[in-house]
Amino acid sequence: xxxxxxxxxxxxxxxxxxxxxxxxxxxxxxxxxxxxxxxxxxxxxxxxxxxxxxxxxxxxxxxxxxxxxxxxxxxxxxxxxxxxxxxxxxxxxxxxxxx
Numbered sequence: 001x002x003x004x005x006x007x008x009x010x011x012x013x014x015x016x017x018x019x020x021x022x023x024x025x026x027x028x029x030x031x032x033x034x035x036x037x038x039x040x041x042x043x044x045x046x047x048x049x050x051x052x053x054x055x056x057x058x059x060x061x062x063x064x065x066x067x068x069x070x071x072x073x074x075x076x077x078x079x080x081x082x083x084x085x086x087x088x089x090x091x092x093x094x095x096x097x098x099x
Contacts, residue, residue, distance in 0.1 A: 004035065008056050009063040016067020017074075024064050031056050 008031055015023055035056050039049035 004038065004052075005055055005059055009059045012060045012063025013067040013070070016064035016069075017071040018067075021064070024060065028057055028060055031060055 011027070012024075015027060032053055035053045036049055039052055044052075
């Protein structure tokens with residue numbers, strides 16, 4: 001069950017960095033079905049399955065949020081880098097160095 005939580009969180013980070021929030025609903029439904037199926041096949045108690053399902057859903061949401069934050073930070077970082085490179089090129093054109 002722990003591996004399922006880790007994989008779910010990693011998938012959510014990837015989804016958060018690539019897709020909008022609407023993709024989260026089908027993924028959460030799929031994760032619920034998979035968690036319940038694995039818990040039932042493994043012979044766990046229904047309370048353990050319910051707790052594992054809630055943990056999975058919470059970690060999916062946290063992972064998605066982290067992915068969204070990473071996406072925003074990467075956009076700002078790339079834009080800032082691009083601006084710095086452009087300003088350096090502009091400085092070289094406007095103030096040529098004499099040798």
